[in-house]
Amino acid sequence: MNCLLEVDGVSFAYGSRSVLDSVNFRAEQGEFLALIGMNGSGKSTLLDIVSGFRRPEAGSVVVSGRRQEDWKRREMAQHISHLPQSIHADLPFTAEQLVGMGRYPHTDSWFESEEDHRHIRTAMERTSSWPYRHRSFQALSGGERQRVLVAACLAQNAAVLLLDEPSTFLDIEQQLHCFSVLRDEALAGKLCIAATHDLNLALTYCTRLLVLANGVIAWDIQTVEAHDNKAWLELFSKRLQIGKTPSGTPWVWYQ
Amino acid sequence: MSTTPQLSFVARYSLVLSLAVFLAAALLLPWVGAGSISLSRVLRRQEPDYEILLQLRLSRTLLALIAGGALSLAGTLFQAMLRDALATPYTLGISAGASLGAVAVIAMGWETFLGIPMTWIGALVGAFIVLIIVIGGAFRQRQISAFGLLLTGMAINSICAAFILILSGFAGLSRSFSIARWLIGSIDATSYTSLAVLATVVTSVSAMILSQARNWNLLAVGERWAASRGVRVGSMLAQGYMLGSILMAGSIALTGPIGFVELIVPHLVRSRISSDHRILLPCAFLLGGTLLALCDTIGRIVIPPAELPAGAVLALIGGPYLVWIIRQRAPAEEI
Numbered sequence: 001m002n003c004l005l006e007v008d009g010v011s012f013a014y015g016s017r018s019v020l021d022s023v024n025f026r027a028e029q030g031e032f033l034a035l036i037g038m039n040g041s042g043k044s045t046l047l048d049i050v051s052g053f054r055r056p057e058a059g060s061v062v063v064s065g066r067r068q069e070d071w072k073r074r075e076m077a078q079h080i081s082h083l084p085q086s087i088h089a090d091l092p093f094t095a096e097q098l099v100g101m102g103r104y105p106h107t108d109s110w111f112e113s114e115e116d117h118r119h120i121r122t123a124m125e126r127t128s129s130w131p132y133r134h135r136s137f138q139a140l141s142g143g144e145r146q147r148v149l150v151a152a153c154l155a156q157n158a159a160v161l162l163l164d165e166p167s168t169f170l171d172i173e174q175q176l177h178c179f180s181v182l183r184d185e186a187l188a189g190k191l192c193i194a195a196t197h198d199l200n201l202a203l204t205y206c207t208r209l210l211v212l213a214n215g216v217i218a219w220d221i222q223t224v225e226a227h228d229n230k231a232w233l234e235l236f237s238k239r240l241q242i243g244k245t246p247s248g249t250p251w252v253w254y255q
Numbered sequence: 256m257s258t259t260p261q262l263s264f265v266a267r268y269s270l271v272l273s274l275a276v277f278l279a280a281a282l283l284l285p286w287v288g289a290g291s292i293s294l295s296r297v298l299r300r301q302e303p304d305y306e307i308l309l310q311l312r313l314s315r316t317l318l319a320l321i322a323g324g325a326l327s328l329a330g331t332l333f334q335a336m337l338r339d340a341l342a343t344p345y346t347l348g349i350s351a352g353a354s355l356g357a358v359a360v361i362a363m364g365w366e367t368f369l370g371i372p373m374t375w376i377g378a379l380v381g382a383f384i385v386l387i388i389v390i391g392g393a394f395r396q397r398q399i400s401a402f403g404l405l406l407t408g409m410a411i412n413s414i415c416a417a418f419i420l421i422l423s424g425f426a427g428l429s430r431s432f433s434i435a436r437w438l439i440g441s442i443d444a445t446s447y448t449s450l451a452v453l454a455t456v457v458t459s460v461s462a463m464i465l466s467q468a469r470n471w472n473l474l475a476v477g478e479r480w481a482a483s484r485g486v487r488v489g490s491m492l493a494q495g496y497m498l499g500s501i502l503m504a505g506s507i508a509l510t511g512p513i514g515f516v517e518l519i520v521p522h523l524v525r526s527r528i529s530s531d532h533r534i535l536l537p538c539a540f541l542l543g544g545t546l547l548a549l550c551d552t553i554g555r556i557v558i559p560p561a562e563l564p565a566g567a568v569l570a571l572i573g574g575p576y577l578v579w580i581i582r583q584r585a586p587a588e589e590i
Contacts, residue, residue, distance in 0.1 A: 053482045074485035082483035087476055088338055092530050098476065104469050105485040110533060156484070 002029045002064070004160055004191045005050065009059035011215075012045055019045050021215030022059065027193065027208075029159070032186035034202030034223075035195040037212035038236065043195040044085055046212065047162045050193070051082035063160070077105035081156035083149055085164040085195075095140065095148045096133035099124055102155035123154035126181050128174070142169030150178055154185070161185060163194045167201060179205035199236070203250045211235060226250045269528045273541035280545045281320055284552045285312040289559035311444040318450060319442045319551045319565065320544035322506040323516050325457045327543020329499040329506075330517025331524075331536055332464055335475040336495050337401050340525070343517045344503045347408030347496070348385045351415035353507040356381020358419050358434050362426040374437065375449075375508040382504030385411050390493060400489075401478065404496060440513035440566030442551040453505055460501050461540060467491070468532040475532070513566040515573035516543050522580060 005027040012020040019042040027033055035043050048054040050061055052068055061068040063079060071079070081102065102123070103116040112120070124130040127147040137145060146169045153161055161182065167175040175198070182192045183205045193210075196202055202209060203223055211219035211232050219232040226232070226242070227250040233240045239254045285308055286292055292312075296304040329344045337346070344350050360377035367373060389411055393403030423434045464471075470491055473481035478488045506513075520543040524535050547565060550572065554563035 048479070051479075051483050053479050073482070073487050077483060077485035080483065082479065084477060084479040084483075087480055092525065093472075093476070094530075097472075097531055101469075101473055101476070101480075101484055104473065162483075 006062040010056040011058040033193040034206035041212040080160040081153040081158040083163040092136040123151040127151040277541040319548035323547025324540040324544035325502040327520040329502040331521040331539045335471040348411035352385025353378040353382040355415040362422040378508035440511035441564035471532040
């Protein structure tokens with residue numbers, strides 16, 4: 001498998017508050033990584049850095065063998081798509097217009113081509129947001145908005161998908177569906193990294209867990225090994241227990 | 256089912272309609288005024304009809320069309336950059352800077368320099384100084400953010416407004432009246448040379464803004480959103496602020512600070528036609544120009560021989576209209 005992402009010694013601080021302190025990890029094509037950690041542990045900051053939105057104070061990010069600073073902004077957008085934790089879409093774009101923006105890095109034409117529209121429709125159908133494509137984004141419920149935003153990332157057709165809490169606001173069925181779609185993307189040869197607080201979604205769908213704590217990757221474990229090595233779980237709460245479902249998937253519950 | 260034909264149809268239809276309305280305003284409004292003009296006398300180049308139409312009303316209508324378009328376009332641009340449907344170039348200090356420059360020269364009693372009205376020079380210099388201060392103030396950690404622009408712009412706005420009040424207070428009665436009159440904003444007949452300069456600047460700056468329409472779409476959603484879709488956010492914001500400021504300064508220099516057009520027209524186009532800047536920007540320009548020209552025409556026929564300033568007519572029509580629009584909106588679509 002190709003190594004798509006190498007994060008080496010990345011550090012970042014907001015003023016005097018250090019958030020990331022020499023973060024290292026590598027990720028390959030076909031992997032679905034769950035980026036987990038407590039509130040304020042630096043998950044969103046790390047995704048911002050990998051996407052190129054923020055520059056690290058130290059360390060480097062290498063994407064598909066090229067240092068991040070050697071990529072042009074648009075070239076990077078064709079390669080990496082990023083779903084931010086929240087957006088303030090005060091302007092009344094329709095759901096379809098927002099998803100269509102995922103195609104901008106791929107074309108110079110004034111309006112989207114037939115091929116772009118095929119990508120938009122496929123992405124919206126995969127997240128079940130196609131039926132309300134003409135509705136204003138502002139008029140959608142939180143869950144409907146989230147499905148549109150995930151569709152926008154899918155429509156970008158990038159090799160690396162960075163998603164900051166993609167299952168926020170989704171009902172349980174849609175949470176499962178969302179992670180299932182991301183797993184399919186990984187199986188199709190992409191790299192997906194999702195920051196999430198839902199440990200069971202991560203254990204069920206992701207291939208690997210990156211646990212951020214104290215500014216570093218405290219644990220980097222394959223999901224299948226998560227049950228055998230329970231120490232990572234104590235970072236979240238002493239009340240958490242881990243077992244296995246009848247199908248053998250690790251499962252977390254709290255006492 | 257493909258959605259391409261529908262989008263193209265909406266785009267084509269609204270653009271063609273807006274252009275038709277704009278051209279109709281340019282052709283018809285110069286004929287409307289306190290005194291009637293005879294077509295046959297104009298064709299025979301007979302005075303005073305020919306002179307009134309060509310030297311007074313046509314230049315005035317063209318100025319309203321260009322300035323109204325520029326103000327409306329700048330409003331649309333700043334609303335996208337700041338992600339706020341109520342943001343205007345007035346929020347960002349540029350018009351306050353231009354106004355302060357013009358008010359300062361009126362207060363000093365300076366009238367012309369090399370034949371150029373000093374209010375134009377004052378407005379351009381004032382806007383330029385504010386532009387430098389706001390860009391400098393918003394520059395933080397090697398980047399410019401929309402939030403930084405907004406905060407710095409609002410602070411400069413307040414400072415300029417305070418200086419305008421001070422200058423107005425010390426200017427004496429007649430100059431103070433001139434300042435108040437200028438601050439309402441009005442469209443007056445102007446030379447075709449000035450119009451040509453303004454038209455050239457506005458057309459080229461508008462074309463540059465329009466060419467980045469997709470980037471304004473992305474910035475209107477969010478800075479992270481835009482960055483991860485290929486936009487260099489900091490330089491795009493600086494570019495947008497500078498281009499919008501040139502439009503504002505050029506228009507305000509010739510007309511004074513006319514408000515509302517940059518708020519109402521983008522809002523109208525966004526809610527009735529499209530919020531996609533590829534359609535929104537050209538439609539806002541064409542309809543903004545038309546609206547200001549129409550208000551100027553109403554201002555000169557409503558109480559002849561006296562005239563109401565276009566800025567006052569616009570505020571009288573625009574204020575209630577804006578309230579009506581807000582009341583029409585669904586709760587989930589609050590501004």
